Amino acid sequence: QQQVKQSPQSLIVQKGGISIINCAYENTAFDYFPWYQQFPGKGPALLIAIRPDVSEKKEGRFTISFNKSAKQFSLHIMDSQPGDSATYFCAASRVNRGGADGLTFGKGTHLIIQP
């Protein structure tokens, strides 16, 4: 059972455009939603994360939009640059003082920014 569904699988965007990646989750107990960026041969790097008490979080060119009722969240990359070409993963987990679960990841989106 795939608890976090990510789309699209691959995405090509022109330089300067907006890249949008979507995720949907099933487990309503999830309360922490990060996005990771991974370059070939490297480990995933934390980009930005959101908790369900806010609907949007922005850090530089990266914005997470969160819709709790629809159980969906998305990553928007504004003014996309060739250096943003990478694989992006959404993830979800529960955070609590009794024990934080490991992250449940989506399958990833391979993003290519064309110059």
Added chain:
Amino acid sequence: DSGVTQTPKHLITATGQRVTLRCSPRSGDLSVYWYQQSLDQGLQFLIQYYNGEERAKGNILERFSAQQFPDLHSELNLSSLELGDSALYFCASSEGLANNEQFFGPGTRLTVL
């Protein structure tokens, strides 16, 4: 550089063998997580340790085990290796139980022949 270190970078071994992967968390982080990344299964959570104690288990096989030592480094032991165990193994660390910002190491690429 996340501050998480993993050794070795690459490991090639044969079916049926046993290997140990090592991880040192970021300075001050008490939680260590292990993940497996493969083409067919994607990124999967295996197990978490907090300050030496096992705290959460994911899709970890019985042939796999882990531990966290008093100096907070962690080891993942993989035994009776099969071809399907070939994958990238990542360690991540975070400050503690309530802070779930996880920082990943560079990974160990395991190839089972």
